Amino acid sequence: MVQEYRNIYQIARESAGFTQEKASELMDISVDSLRAYEGSRRIPPDKVVIKMIEIYNTQYLAYQHLKTSAEVGQKYLPHIKITDLSTATLNLQTQVDDYNELERLLVRIVSDGKISEDEECDFERIAKELNDVVEAIYAFKFAKQKSE
Numbered sequence: 059m060v061q062e063y064r065n066i067y068q069i070a071r072e073s074a075g076f077t078q079e080k081a082s083e084l085m086d087i088s089v090d091s092l093r094a095y096e097g098s099r100r101i102p103p104d105k106v107v108i109k110m111i112e113i114y115n116t117q118y119l120a121y122q123h124l125k126t127s128a129e130v131g132q133k134y135l136p137h138i139k140i141t142d143l144s145t146a147t148l149n150l151q152t153q154v155d156d157y158n159e160l161e162r163l164l165v166r167i168v169s170d171g172k173i174s175e176d177e178e179c180d181f182e183r184i185a186k187e188l189n190d191v192v193e194a195i196y197a198f199k200f201a202k203q204k205s206e
Contacts, residue, residue, distance in 0.1 A: 066122040067110060068096035074114035085109040101127045118200040136193040138200060146194070146201035153194040157187045 064072070071081050071092075082092040085106060094100040102110070107123045110116075121138065124131035141149070164184050167177045 065096055065098050066119060066126060067092075067102065067107075070110060070114045070116050070119045071096070074116065076114070081110075081113065084113050121196065121200070136189065136196070138193065138196045140200055140202060141197060143198075143201040146198040150191075150194040150198045153187070153191045157184075157191050160184045160187055 071078070074081075076084070078089050078092050078096070082089045085092070086109075087106060091100070091102075091106075095102040095106070102123075107119065111119050118140075121135070125135045125137075126132070160180075160183070163180055167173060167181055167184075173181050
């Protein structure tokens with residue numbers, strides 16, 4: 059069974075419950091342009107993506123757009139695994155707790171305004187923990203919430 063490929067723009071529109079016709083009307087673009095974006099034939103300009111985010115009410119599309127279409131996003135934005143809200147909350151708390159265990163070490167390392175060679179390894183470990191916290195914050199922000 060062949061499953062049709064749906065890209066991030068199509069998924070966002072369908073999740074918001076819009077037809078291509080209605081969405082293109084609200085964004086003031088042609089249906090052909092929207093089809094090109096959703097068919098991965100063209101990357102929408104930022105002003106169109108902003109309209110999509112606002113109309114579809116999905117900030118996650120901004121993150122996905124940067125992660126998939128911009129070289130800087132591909133290189134520097136972490137991969138975010140979307141989970142349910144409970145899992146995301148517990149993961150965030152775990153990551154914050156892990157960082158908190160290293161906070162005194164960070165203060166000790168930076169108290170003199172420089173990082174010695176002896177302290178570089180610990181500083182890198184703390185920086186990695188902070189990256190894990192940032193990733194957990196995004197996962198929490200974009201977590202799937204149960205429908206009532």
